[in-house]
Amino acid sequence: MAEENSGEGKSRVTSQQMALALFEDLFDLGTPISEATREIGYQRNNFFTQIVNMGLPARRFLDAAYFIVAQEQEARDQYDVELNYFKWLMRYDSRNLKHLRTIAEEAQDAKIQVTDTPLDRDPNEDDLWVSVQLMGMVGFHRGRIRFDVHSRLVPHIRDPKKSHWLSLRISTAFTRSLARAIYDQILPSVPDGRTEWIPVEDMRNWPGKMGANAAIFKYFKRDWLEPAVREINEVSDIELTYETRTESSTSKRIDRIRFLLKRKDTADAALASLADASHLYKILKDEFNLSTKQFTDISENREVWTDARIQQAVEYTRFKIDRGQVKRSPAGYLMRALRDNWKMSEAERTMINVQAKLLTDETDAQVAKIETQSSVARTIASREEEVRARMNEESRKGREHFNSADVKSRKDLVRSWVTSSQGKLMLRRMKLDASTVTEEDILANADLVWYLGQFVFGRINSSRMSV
Known part of the structure; x- marks a missing residue:
């Protein structure tokens, strides 16, 4: 059963190690992360899609930092990596460190806020309100970057409950702030096929500052919304359309928008759809430690290898492990069970x-x-x-x-x-x-x-x- 150990002859690697290996292979060639041939990403908490009023570079900065935090085996007081690696993760191609400092400062200014105060009244002293900086200390020195993240946020980054797959290869491909902001906001809703109705005024705040014409919907649609939708459909793993509605039946003022969503039939989209089933993804990643190649194999066969079939293979592999019949690689055995559609009999x-x-x-x-x-x-x-x-x-x-x-x-x-x-x-x-x-x-x-x-x-x- 040589196939059982396919991809397992080498030592197992983490996403962080794999990303470093890709960086070493591609950096000298000048190949950005958005053109990497292998997926790099992590399970991002739905909590962090509520980040608003932040430009595209600062979003990329946070993505790179949180990717590093998510891959560490244990929480750290401070994270320290090579600056060129960090810049590659956030697809920052410039040598302008002054500008990079400005981006870091914008990321430091960003906050996540939680409150139970209703929108229709002012807060009182009994209301809950919490505001936490998304990025703490940041330092550049001798070709390295050091940063820290508030200790209350680290558990939400490393072990999210409600989450979605964020591909750095996709997220760094966006060139429009609104496109990236919309993509962030809609990711948790992809399994449902659509979002709730969203106030257009709220959406205007997602990417940060916009031109004065953005206040008028027809210009907002022409200059920002339509280009953003086109870019999402071109570079991401999602096919996106939208519909709008007016304030009332007697008004012509459009004030609500809803996005209709569908995963594309690609390996990236298949991996993301697998990650949407967070419990199954965690089983494959944490219990069986599947390699990137094995995840890619699953992604490319998702039409046949459904959640039910994966769960069936997991059940069968666990059964064989308990009976001492898996001698070498549980991950390889699981892939063979998945490939050959092995399942437990009623007698078993x-x-x-x-x-x-x-x-x-x-x-x-x-x-x-x-x-x-x-x-x-x-x-x-x-x-x-x-x-x-x-x-x-x-x-x-x-x-x-x-x-x-x-x-x-x-x-x-x-x-x-x-x-x-x-x-x-x-x-x-x-x-x-x-x-x-x-x-x-x-x-x-x-x-x-x-x-x-x-x-x-x-x-x-x-x-x-x-x-």
């Missing part, structure tokens, strides 16, 4: 269910046995504690009687205990001579006093019984 499912029931029954029986043993042990311990408490109380009463007795009675009690079998045994253990031990010797030893008290209590109790 029945066997698993029976084995699971037997294991459950055995576990339940073992738990019941342990609980019974624990109950018995607790009962015995409780009884032993009761006995100890009773004996301590008897010894205390015996000592009280001894202490209140006259001198002659005490001497008689000491002599009787010393010559008793219990007294002789204790004295022997203490390596004391019964013929020479005194009352003072006994009272100076806590153990001897305790046993003397027990002996005296027994004498008292016997006297009462005889009476």
Whole structure:
């Protein structure tokens, strides 16, 4: 089964390592990331599509920074990479560092804000409002860039819940700010096939500053909207159309827009559609650590390799792993199961269910046995504690009687205990001579006093019984 290990002969690489390798291959050739032959991207939180009033270069700067944060195995206080690599990730071809600093400053000025204040009233002190900078410190020095991101944002970047696939190869291909802004906003809605109705006034704020003519819809449509839609359809993995509506049936003023969306039939779009099913993507990426080539194979066969078929292959591979039948590469075995449409038979499912029931029954029986043993042990311990408490109380009463007795009675009690079998045994253990031990010797030893008290209590109790 040589095919099982296809693409696995080499050591597995992360998206970060793969991106670095591509950079090394393409940078010297002057090939930008938008023309890379292999996909580079990450699962971006839907949360970050709400970034508005930001130009195209600053968006690319954030994309590059967040890609680096997303690929790290652990969160860092500061991220440090080669500047040329960072510029390649954001498709910044200029050597103008002064301009790059300006872009970094714009990214630092950008904030993400969350509030529960309704749009139709002013905020009050009980309302929630949070504002966080999207980019913290940025520094350039000796050909490297260092930056940090607010600690509250890092978990949302590294382990997003609701997310979508962002391809840096696609996102860096945009040349129009509005095209990139629209693309960002619509990505989470692609699985639904359309967006909600969006106020045109809100959309005008997405890319940052626009010309005065943008306030008039026919000019906004001609000079900004239509060119942006054409560019999205040309360079991205999405086919986009839109429809508009007026304020009311009696008004001619267009104030709402809705985008209709469809994934293109390309490998990029297939990978993105797979990433839209975030739970399945995370299984393939985190549990099986599929290589870029394997993801590309899946992307190119998505018409046949549906989510159901992928889940079927995952289930079958897990079953074989549990039985110890996958010896080398789980990822390679999964791809073979996917390619050959392997799936679990009904007999295997029945066997698993029976084995699971037997294991459950055995576990339940073992738990019941342990609980019974624990109950018995607790009962015995409780009884032993009761006995100890009773004996301590008897010894205390015996000592009280001894202490209140006259001198002659005490001497008689000491002599009787010393010559008793219990007294002789204790004295022997203490390596004391019964013929020479005194009352003072006994009272100076806590153990001897305790046993003397027990002996005296027994004498008292016997006297009462005889009476």
